[in-house]
Amino acid sequence: MEFLDNLILGAQVAFTWQNVFYCFVGVLLGTLIGVLPGIGPVPTIAMLLPITFNLDPVAALIMLSGIYYGTQYGGSTTAILVNLPGEAASVVTVLDGHQMARQGRAGPALAIAAIGSFVAGCVATLVIATAAPPLAEFALKFGPWEYFSLMVLGLVAATVLAHGSLLKAIAMVVLGLLLGLIGTDVNSGVLRYTFDIPELADGIGFVLVAMGMFGVTEIVTNLEQGAKREVFLGKVKHLFPSMEDLKRSWAPILRGTALGSVLGILPGGGALLSSFAAYTVEKKWSKHPEQFGKGAIEGVAGPESANNAGAQTSFIPMLTLGIPGNPVMALMIGALMIQGIAPGPQVMTDKPELFWGLIASMWLGNAMLVILNLPLIGIWIKLLTVPYRYLFPSILVFMSVGVFAYSNNPWDCLIMAVFGVFGYLCVKLECEPAPLILGFILGPLMEEHLRRAMLLSRGDATVFFNPVEKPISFSFLVAALLLIAVIALPNIRKKREQVFVEET
Amino acid sequence: MRIGSPKDFWAGVMFAGFGAFFVAWSLTHYAMESAVRMGPGYFPVVLGGLLLLLGALVIFRSLAADGPRVARFHFRPLVLVCLAVLAYGYLMQPGGLAVATAAAVFIGALAGHEFRWKEVSVVALVLVVFSYLVFVKGLTLPFPVCPSFIDNCPIR
Numbered sequence: 001m002e003f004l005d006n007l008i009l010g011a012q013v014a015f016t017w018q019n020v021f022y023c024f025v026g027v028l029l030g031t032l033i034g035v036l037p038g039i040g041p042v043p044t045i046a047m048l049l050p051i052t053f054n055l056d057p058v059a060a061l062i063m064l065s066g067i068y069y070g071t072q073y074g075g076s077t078t079a080i081l082v083n084l085p086g087e088a089a090s091v092v093t094v095l096d097g098h099q100m101a102r103q104g105r106a107g108p109a110l111a112i113a114a115i116g117s118f119v120a121g122c123v124a125t126l127v128i129a130t131a132a133p134p135l136a137e138f139a140l141k142f143g144p145w146e147y148f149s150l151m152v153l154g155l156v157a158a159t160v161l162a163h164g165s166l167l168k169a170i171a172m173v174v175l176g177l178l179l180g181l182i183g184t185d186v187n188s189g190v191l192r193y194t195f196d197i198p199e200l201a202d203g204i205g206f207v208l209v210a211m212g213m214f215g216v217t218e219i220v221t222n223l224e225q226g227a228k229r230e231v232f233l234g235k236v237k238h239l240f241p242s243m244e245d246l247k248r249s250w251a252p253i254l255r256g257t258a259l260g261s262v263l264g265i266l267p268g269g270g271a272l273l274s275s276f277a278a279y280t281v282e283k284k285w286s287k288h289p290e291q292f293g294k295g296a297i298e299g300v301a302g303p304e305s306a307n308n309a310g311a312q313t314s315f316i317p318m319l320t321l322g323i324p325g326n327p328v329m330a331l332m333i334g335a336l337m338i339q340g341i342a343p344g345p346q347v348m349t350d351k352p353e354l355f356w357g358l359i360a361s362m363w364l365g366n367a368m369l370v371i372l373n374l375p376l377i378g379i380w381i382k383l384l385t386v387p388y389r390y391l392f393p394s395i396l397v398f399m400s401v402g403v404f405a406y407s408n409n410p411w412d413c414l415i416m417a418v419f420g421v422f423g424y425l426c427v428k429l430e431c432e433p434a435p436l437i438l439g440f441i442l443g444p445l446m447e448e449h450l451r452r453a454m455l456l457s458r459g460d461a462t463v464f465f466n467p468v469e470k471p472i473s474f475s476f477l478v479a480a481l482l483l484i485a486v487i488a489l490p491n492i493r494k495k496r497e498q499v500f501v502e503e504t
Numbered sequence: 505m506r507i508g509s510p511k512d513f514w515a516g517v518m519f520a521g522f523g524a525f526f527v528a529w530s531l532t533h534y535a536m537e538s539a540v541r542m543g544p545g546y547f548p549v550v551l552g553g554l555l556l557l558l559g560a561l562v563i564f565r566s567l568a569a570d571g572p573r574v575a576r577f578h579f580r581p582l583v584l585v586c587l588a589v590l591a592y593g594y595l596m597q598p599g600g601l602a603v604a605t606a607a608a609v610f611i612g613a614l615a616g617h618e619f620r621w622k623e624v625s626v627v628a629l630v631l632v633v634f635s636y637l638v639f640v641k642g643l644t645l646p647f648p649v650c651p652s653f654i655d656n657c658p659i660r
Contacts, residue, residue, distance in 0.1 A: 051643055165512065167565070171519040171558040178526050178551050190534060190544040193526075220585050223615055224578035390627055393612040396585065397631050400592035400608055405645045413593025417586035424582055428574055429515040447547045459540035 010356030026063035030070015043215030047402025089271035096299030116305035121366030124312035139345035149476035154267035176436035180443025212419025252302035260309030274310030275303035509571025520559025526552030588612035
């Protein structure tokens with residue numbers, strides 16, 4: 001009954017009035033940001049990170065994760081009502097969700113999205129609770145070889161799952177790894193690539209890179225497109241879906257949940273990939289695929305469940321291995337480190353209240369989100385009518401507050417601007433920022449593990465590939481090689497490009 | 505010479521450039537040492553070399569493949585948005601929260617498609633009050649509220 005004891009411990013932590021409050025603030029802010037198009041969860045969490053410095057670790061993590069899955073709910077509202085994704089993971093919801101709204105069925109679309117997300121959230125929470133502890137126990141046996149190989153696998157998977165050219169994605173990872181090395185080398189104390197600038201001695205803050213490449217760049221690209229929006233301003237009537245809707249939706253919800261739960265665990269997976277995959281699956285399985293894109297409720301139910309499930313299970317590698325699968329999880333790791341907690345498999349045994357409290361709060365947060373999103377839909381619709389010309393200066397100010405609060409040094413604003421320009425260049429050259437961010441986070445860690453591994457094996461690099469001595473490391477590297485090989489096959493490469501092109 | 509896919513070509517040039525720089529700088533400034541005891545230069549040289557190679561591959565493939573042109577750069581919003589962020593950071597110490605916030609809003613708003621004095625002023629005012637109440641009062645972030653030339657700031 002250890003499982004039950006753990007859940008009770010988690011509930012005791014999560015249901016204190018203070019943590020309920022931070023959970024509520026998190027999901028509320030998340031919904032708000034998710035509803036507003038043009039700003040995703042990464043800059044939001046990055047700019048709110050300094051606010052959590054004064055909170056205790058449990059409350060900070062509860063709030064930040066509330067923001068993350070809150071954005072998944074909010075993003076779908078915008079997708080259905082405005083024909084614009086509130087954030088990237090709801091891109092596919094636009095296809096059928098907005099068509100439903102045009103046919104006067106915005107209510108059922110919103111309701112199914114919320115119900116699907118809730119079911120997915122509950123299931124994914126259980127998945128985390130059951131899968132994480134054994135995984136963490138397994139990971140406790142890892143030495144530097146296993147960690148290094150695991151990171152290689154993680155980075156390879158992240159590039160495979162990023163869209164666009166595979167070669168460019170790998171190059172972005174390597175560039176990220178290199179940028180992550182800037183600062184003081186922990187082993188020798190040598191200042192690397194700091195060019196005698198004292199602010200660079202501690203390296204470039206990850207938050208600044210994320211806010212520059214995701215926040216600043218996003219605002220600039222939105223401005224150049226000239227935000228034209230088709231807002232659905234009618235009243236949302238008949239919130240409740242019909243029996244027919246429910247009958248058509250329950251299977252896609254379950255399939256989406258399963259798919260999202262699995263894909264979320266993969267590095268580079270998470271919400272975005274899950275929703276794309278779920279849409280493709282639903283279209284394939286449907287008896288009437290011709291309805292897709294014309295308001296098929298399955299096209300809302302599947303992806304919406306999948307993106308929420310994926311958002312939640314992406315916590316698993318972060319909590320058990322200390323390795324971020326996506327940029328949001330990288331920010332969570334940053335939050336943990338700021339709180340003085342070294343991320344890794346020992347978190348679960350050293351800080352069970354943090355781990356189980358977070359899990360219990362996820363269930364609570366999902367329940368709050370249903371309430372926030374369905375009865376209060378009118379408020380979010382109002383929010384959507386706020387023109388972008390008021391929004392983006394406000395977002396800019398909030399981003400600046402977040403960056404400045406980081407260390408009270410204008411230098412940080414400069415670095416954010418530099419990465420904003422760089423991110424814009426990357427957008428123009430079709431290079432994905434997400435792989436770079438993952439590389440940036442993992443760079444110093446990888447070097448550290450590589451050094452330790454090489455020292456212990458006396459400079460013999462073949463140990464990594466030795467199936468007898470290091471079977472786990474060997475299998476990680478084989479998996480990474482297989483992934484690259486599979487993707488490089490012309491047939492699959494075409495398929496992969498299609499999956500990402502078809503829906504966008 | 506014909507470049508089939510300019511987007512990929514320039515991306516490749518960027519990667520190769522970064523790779524070459526990281527390798528060259530590391531070789532001239534940091535010790536490589538050996539694989540057993542890696543010096544500070546070892547990992548950067550390996551990674552930089554890999555990046556250089558990847559960049560070259562991207563360039564090579566871009567010559568043969570067909571791809572879209574690089575879309576036009578919109579410098580106006582880019583420069584103004586960056587300036588707004590910089591203004592906020594660099595005006596905070598001398599000017600205080602109100603000046604920094606207002607400057608960021610006005611400069612940022614210039615990046616948009618329409619600029620209406622009245623509206624922007626209202627947005628700036630709302631954000632100054634909101635920032636003061638939420639960030640300074642509520643979250644106790646140590647931001648100076650008044651400009652630094654005022655010795656005894658009446659608003660704390």
